[in-house]
Amino acid sequence: MIETLSVNLAKAAMTAQAAIAEAALAQADRPAALSPDPFNVGPAMNSVMTSLAARPDKLFAAQADLFNRYMDLWATTARRVSGEEPPQPSKDKRFKDPAWAENPMFDVMRQSYLVTADWMNGLVSSVEDVDPRTKRRAEFFTKLLTDAFSPSNFLASNPAALKAMAETNGESLVKGMQNFAADLERGMGKLKISQADYGKFVVGENVATAPGQVVWRDELFELIQFDAATDQQRAIPLLIFPPWINKFYILDLQPENSMIRWLSSQGFTVFVCSWVNPDASMAGHDFDDYLEKGIYRATQKVMEQTGQDRLNTVGYCIGGTLMGAALAHMAVRGDKRVNSTTFFAAQHDFEEAGDLLLFTDEHWLNEIEKQMDAAGGVLPGAAMADTFNALRANDLIWSFFVSNYLMGKEPAAFDLLFWNADQTRMPKALHMNYLRSMYGANKLTKGEFEIGGERVDLSKVTIPLYFQASREDHIAPMNSVYRSAKAFRNADVTLTLAGSGHIAGVVNPPSAKKYQHWVNPNLPATLAEWQAGAEEHPGSWWPHWAEWLHARSGEWVAARDPNKGPLSPLEPAPGSYVKVKS
Structure with a gap:
């Protein structure tokens, strides 16, 4: 047994x-790092210190507080050694193994x-006379540091990993280092931690399988019309514009959680704009292109296909x-083709846009601009994935680091995390304009944003709007979405708050019977006031939205067949653009 363990430990090493040697060679072929401190952490920490x-x-006082906390800990440890019952297992997922509580050594370490x-973290948060954004930057990166140094992240101090190593005579560690080597190779010298068993999913085969047809394709998007699931459909069609940061099939992962299938089953004619995964040839594309060649062209094609004059x-x-910017632009031009709009986790007021604001100071923007130049004028998909992972490091980085490498486990076949890793590139002009104009200057809400030759004003929008926010959303925080809803002050606004976060808060089918949602027909000055007057309902918010949408979707008409419209079908859904990898 000892001999086998020794051999396996040597093999793992x-x-x-x-793997590290190969990674070093791969990194040597890359351009030098643009800056030793691309996130501008040094100045933030210097201000705090x-x-x-x-x-x-x-x-x-802080040092005395730490001393007293340690004294309390040692007193607790002494009582444990004297026979006191161990504490209840921690609710912190990092320390869920019983040994963290039952073994006094691991308990005191934890x-x-x-x-x-x-x-x-508390010491940094206690600082008062520092610019709020600088302070938040220091808080964020202090949290990243303390998360990284959790004893659960190291083999010698993780009881579950040590147990697995002992029970398998070191084979778990061999497998873990093989996983480590494979992820380094997949990242071409950069550690790209696997979050799912990517080989288990194929777009169009076992994810993104809602039936339909691509009825239009150009250089910017494919327009997909999905098959009817009812004998009759509402006359006014529904056109979905997903984010171009990710791919649309978050709304069509599996039949049981597909929003697209569910909407079809409710009698709506559903279209989706499937954005192209841009390459260097599109580096100059900006908001004007995505407005005129994206939103407006897709709108026109849907009306051609359905014979309707609005959608x-x-x-x-x-x-x-x-x-939102398009609606304001249409208001200036007197364009009334859009009958109503629903916003999922969408921001227009970026004053309180959450931790992503930390990645939009001018120092970092200059760095990311250089990074895009080095990539031919596009932001690599992995760059955005790294940012989102950093926002939830314990869940999206360290949990997989421990499971994949220290425990030697294979990632699960999880469709959501497969989609999460299927990132797209972004054109430089569009992305830099977005970061500087929205996150940096908050121009859209201020009435200073120019698009399509017009300076647009959200207060000019008067059509019915439905806003969905999620209580635990860290990318589009609920307060930010609420401020955005208030910015459309002359529109007929309905807002619903869903349980859970940025993805699960949106993709929560009624059949799952999970979470809850809150509704309030009023829109008072603050989110706190709205919540105080809101009514809680169990389960999905989709039926509430569908009721609102039915009331704005016209009469019932015979179901539409994507194969029999004026636009000739090009290929079955989900099309080709969604299958292009970054």
Whole structure:
């Protein structure tokens, strides 16, 4: 047994060393790092430390607090050694293994870490005389640091990993280092942690399988019309504009959670704009292109296909930001083709846009611009994925680091995480304009954003709008979405707050019977006031939205066949653009 363990430990070490050597060679062929501190963390931490140094009384009190916490911990540990019952298992997923509570050594290690991490994060948060965004940057990266140093992330201090190594005579570690090597190879020298068993999914075969036809294709998008699931459909069609940061099939993962299939089953004629995965030839495409050649062209093609003179639209995430600007542009031009619009997790007011604001200071924008130049004028899909992963490091980085490498497990076949890793590129002109104009200057809400030759004003929009926000959304925070809804002050606005986060809050079919949602017909000054007057309902918000949408979708007409419209079908859904990898 000992001999087998020794052989496997040596094999694991050699596998890791070889992988790191190969990664070093791959990195050597890449351009040098643009900056040693691309996120501008140094100045933020320097501001915090300077503030603390100016208040020695506060620093002394913090040190005394840490000392007292350690004394309490040692007293608790002494009682444990004397026979006191172990504490209840932690609700923190990192420490779910019973040994973290039952074994005094691991218990004191866990609690020492939690005390220190909480103290460090609290110390940074206690600073008062620092610019709020600078302080938030320091808080964010301090949290990243303390998350990284959790004892659960190291083999020697993770009881579950040690147990697996002992039970398998080291084979778990061999497998883990093989996973590590495979992820380094997949990332071409950069560690690209697998979050799902990507080989288990094929777009168009077991994800994105709702039946339909591509009825239009140009250089920017494919227009997909989905098959009817009822004998009659509402006259006014529904056109969905998903974010171009990801692919549309988040709304069509599996038959049981497909919003597209569900909408069809409710009698709506559903179209989706499937954006192209842009390459360097599209580096100059900007909001004007996505407005004129995207929203307006898709709108016109849907009307041609259905014979209607108006339609309802959905804008999801950044697709909703563009859709909001388009509505304001249409208001200026007197364009009344859009009958109503629904926004999923969409922001138009970016004043309180959450932690993504930390990635939009001018220092980082200059860095990312250079990165896009080096990539031929597009933002690589992996860059955006890395940013989103950093926002939830424990869930999207460290949990897989432990499972894949320390435990030697294979990632599960999880459709949502397969989609999450299927990122798209973004044109430089569009992305930089988005970051600078929206996150940086908040121009859209201020009435200073120019698109399609017009300076647009959201207050000019008067059509019915339905806003969906999610209570735990970290990308489009609920307060940010609420501020966005208030920005359309002359529109007929309905807002619903869903349970869960940015994805699960949106994709929550009624059949799942999960979470809850809140409704309030009024739109008072603040979200807190809205919540105080809101009524909670169990389960999905989809039926509430469908009722609202039915009332704005016209009469019932005979079901439409995508194969029999004026536009000739080009290929079955989900089309070709969605299958292009970054």
